[in-house]
Amino acid sequence: MDDGSCGVVIIARGMGALSGFLSEIIIVHAGLGRLKIFVLDYWIWYTSAFMLELLGSVFAIPFGYLLQDETPKEFMGSVSAAAMALHTLSMLSSPACGNHNF
Numbered sequence: 001m002d003d004g005s006c007g008v009v010i011i012a013r014g015m016g017a018l019s020g021f022l023s024e025i026i027i028v029h030a031g032l033g034r035l036k037i038f039v040l041d042y043w044i045w046y047t048s049a050f051m052l053e054l055l056g057s058v059f060a061i062p063f064g065y066l067l068q069d070e071t072p073k074e075f076m077g078s079v080s081a082a083a084m085a086l087h088t089l090s091m092l093s094s095p096a097c098g099n100h101n102f
Contacts (some may be wrong), residue, residue, distance in 0.1 A: 007047065022051070022055065023050075023052050023054060026045075026048050026049075026052065030045070067080065067083060
């Protein structure tokens with residue numbers, strides 16, 4: 001891995017951490033808003049969701065670049081399929097993991 005790729009990894013990791021932190025803050029505030037403790041206008045929620053998606057794409061693009069750049073050509077199909085399978089599995093299982101009715 002050259003210096004440029006290493007810099008891309010560091011920036012992507014930082015943006016991913018920032019995105020995760022901001023999403024947790026928004027989730028907590030959304031829960032408090034549902035309880036009428038913390039109420040905001042709709043446009044603030046929409047803007048927050050848009051910004052989180054923007055940060056998420058900033059993390060996903062360097063991941064795809066590094067996946068293609070660092071994987072040998074003969075393993076590209078299987079590595080890409082494994083990465084997409086893990087991503088899809090996490091997306092499908094997350095509602096079941098977080099859906100607890102207390």
